[in-house]
Amino acid sequence: xxxxxxxxxxxxxxxxxxxxxxxxxxxxxxxxxxxxxxxxxxxxxxxxxxxxxxxxxxxxxxxxxxxxxxxxxxxxxxxxxxxxxxxxxxxxxxxxxxxxxxxxxxxxxxxxxxxxxxxxxxxxxxxxxxxxxxxxxxxxxxxxxxxxxxxxxxxxxxxxxxxxxxxxxxxxxxxxxxxxxxxxxxxxxxxxxxxxxxxxxxxxxxxxxxxxxxxxxxxxxxxxxxxxxxxxxxxxxxxxxxxxxxxx
Amino acid sequence: xxxxxxxxxxxxxxxxxxxxxxxxxxxxxxxxxxxxxxxxxxxxxxxxxxxxxxxxxxxxxxxxxxxxxxxxxxxxxxxxxxxxxxxxxxxxxxxxxxxxxxxxxxxxxxxxxxxxxxxxxxxxxxxxxxxxxxxxxxxxxxxxxxxxxxxxxxxxxxxxxxxxxxxxxxxxxxxxxxxxxxxxxxxxxxxxxxxxxxxxxxxxxxxxxxxxxxxxxxxxxxxxxxxxxxxxxxxxxxxxxxxxxxxxxxxxxxxxxxxxxxxxxxxxxxxxxxxxxxxxxxxxxxxxxxxxxxxxxxxxxxxxxxxxxxxxxxxxxxxxxxxxxxxxxxxx
Numbered sequence: 001x002x003x004x005x006x007x008x009x010x011x012x013x014x015x016x017x018x019x020x021x022x023x024x025x026x027x028x029x030x031x032x033x034x035x036x037x038x039x040x041x042x043x044x045x046x047x048x049x050x051x052x053x054x055x056x057x058x059x060x061x062x063x064x065x066x067x068x069x070x071x072x073x074x075x076x077x078x079x080x081x082x083x084x085x086x087x088x089x090x091x092x093x094x095x096x097x098x099x100x101x102x103x104x105x106x107x108x109x110x111x112x113x114x115x116x117x118x119x120x121x122x123x124x125x126x127x128x129x130x131x132x133x134x135x136x137x138x139x140x141x142x143x144x145x146x147x148x149x150x151x152x153x154x155x156x157x158x159x160x161x162x163x164x165x166x167x168x169x170x171x172x173x174x175x176x177x178x179x180x181x182x183x184x185x186x187x188x189x190x191x192x193x194x195x196x197x198x199x200x201x202x203x204x205x206x207x208x209x210x211x212x213x214x215x216x217x218x219x220x221x222x223x224x225x226x227x228x229x230x231x232x233x234x235x236x237x238x239x240x241x242x243x244x245x246x247x248x
Numbered sequence: 249x250x251x252x253x254x255x256x257x258x259x260x261x262x263x264x265x266x267x268x269x270x271x272x273x274x275x276x277x278x279x280x281x282x283x284x285x286x287x288x289x290x291x292x293x294x295x296x297x298x299x300x301x302x303x304x305x306x307x308x309x310x311x312x313x314x315x316x317x318x319x320x321x322x323x324x325x326x327x328x329x330x331x332x333x334x335x336x337x338x339x340x341x342x343x344x345x346x347x348x349x350x351x352x353x354x355x356x357x358x359x360x361x362x363x364x365x366x367x368x369x370x371x372x373x374x375x376x377x378x379x380x381x382x383x384x385x386x387x388x389x390x391x392x393x394x395x396x397x398x399x400x401x402x403x404x405x406x407x408x409x410x411x412x413x414x415x416x417x418x419x420x421x422x423x424x425x426x427x428x429x430x431x432x433x434x435x436x437x438x439x440x441x442x443x444x445x446x447x448x449x450x451x452x453x454x455x456x457x458x459x460x461x462x463x464x465x466x467x468x469x470x471x472x473x474x475x476x477x478x479x480x481x482x483x484x485x486x487x488x489x490x491x492x493x494x495x496x497x498x499x500x501x502x503x504x505x506x507x508x509x510x511x512x513x514x515x516x517x518x519x520x521x522x523x524x525x526x527x528x529x530x531x532x533x534x535x536x537x538x539x540x541x542x543x544x545x546x547x548x549x550x551x552x553x554x555x556x557x558x559x560x561x562x563x564x565x566x567x568x569x570x571x572x573x574x575x576x577x578x579x580x
Contacts, residue, residue, distance in 0.1 A: 052459065071462070092452060098453075102465060104446055160464075
């Protein structure tokens with residue numbers, strides 16, 4: 001079943017065309033990786049899909065529903081969750097209280113009391129993603145937590161929202177190899193739970209290991225699309241990444 | 249026996265979180281928690297009864313200004329830095345003044361109506377600016393009261409430059425003083441309770457990152473409107489109260505002082521603490537009154553004192569006291 005359909009998205013900032021007619025579809029339960037050089041419009045695309053930017057033209061459909069131009073909160077409540085490339089925790093709140101915010105959203109409230117007490121749900125989620133429950137870490141104010149934990153907290157927000165389509169915007173950036181290695185099983189767990197995932201990533205090796213399909217962007221356009229391994233053999237992709245085609 | 253005793257340093261707030269039902273664990277804990285809340289109430293209540301008449305009047309104004317400061321601090325905690333508290337004050341003042349002057353309604357009607365309606369009108373006036381963030385929002389809040397002031401001046405509505413006078417007065421000083429004391433504590437403890445609830449977390453989160461709140465599925469615009477409503481309703485109450493206290497309302501309700509005093513109190517007392525602004529207002533209000541005999545020179549002393557405090561204690565007086573109180577050592 002089709003989860004997300006993006007149709008001819010164009011986004012201009014003044015005279016600059018950040019997105020130049022992007023179209024793609026995403027099947028339910030798939031993991032789509034989006035790669036491309038810096039400044040090619042990946043984050044702009046995420047912002048358009050999640051409603052933080054209004055596209056100049058084009059449409060976005062989520063599960064058949066037109067979500068173009070809706071408020072970001074509305075889109076989040078429909079089930080599209082996202083993380084930010086630059087971590088955006090609520091610095092003055094303790095880590096577990098950070099999750100009280102998404103747990104207060106209309107989407108979660110509609111699920112009713114079966115979902116349990118907000119604080120304990122928050123602690124459960126944090127435990128799942130590696131905040132040691134018996135330590136003081138979940139109770140620490142977010143401003144004192146190290147970057148790795150903040151990235152996890154960013155992910156926890158999406159988990160708390162119980163989003164069905166999750167967009168990770170450079171989840172792995174700024175993480176050590178060990179941290180990346182510990183994040184990957186979390187994503188595989190999400191996939192086995194039937195979530196649809198879009199990952200924007202520069203860590204290609206880790207991405208190729210889990211992605212079903214890869215979309216390559218350059219200068220606001222999709223230049224190639226296909227299975228993980230094959231995609232890097234595409235001459236257009238090599239040109240975008242390396243400036244020249246690889247000669248063998 | 250002495251060698252068995254050691255000094256233990258306890259960070260009480262963390263203890264409170266980990267103990268969960270700390271409040272009823274022992275008499276000592278109860279006293280520890282109640283003392284900082286009960287002490288200022290007792291001091292203020294006693295002061296209210298025993299100071300001379302002139303200072304009682306000063307105290308009424310101080311408490312009203314303290315509410316304005318608490319309201320400013322609440323808005324600042326939500327990331328809405330308002331430079332136009334005077335707007336909210338004036339809206340309340342003009343609503344109660346107008347209702348009393350044109351319709352002859354008694355103060356028991358005008359003040360509550362001005363409080364609730366003032367919040368709505370202020371929120372509507374500020375609403376277009378809520379699309380702006382940070383400093384740009386603040387600049388608009390500074391301009392709106394100045395603009396309204398000129399509109400009233402030019403169109404001569406609501407009494408024009410003369411204002412409205414001969415309004416109903418409050419029934420006696422004991423009434424005003426008790427109402428203002430009750431209001432200040434209601435505002436302080438009410439907002440503290442709100443901000444420590446789960447809904448209050450959303451307000452605090454707005455300050456840190458409104459985009460992340462939006463991504464969490466909450467309509468930030470709606471929560472900002474709510475915050476402005478709560479903050480401005482408090483100020484509108486102050487405006488309505490002062491209108492009847494002075495028995496007149498005029499363009500002075502838009503005075504810049506009314507926007508600056510709350511900020512000065514918050515800076516002195518400690519931004520983001522809610523109790524700090526009350527402390528700051530209780531220091532600054534009587535102080536500026538005591539220095540009145542010095543004429544214009546009082547501004548110099550007043551400003552110098554503010555600078556000393558900002559340089560020496562940038563976190564504010566209240567967070568400093570709080571830290572000292574919480575990091576106690578005890579013998580065990």
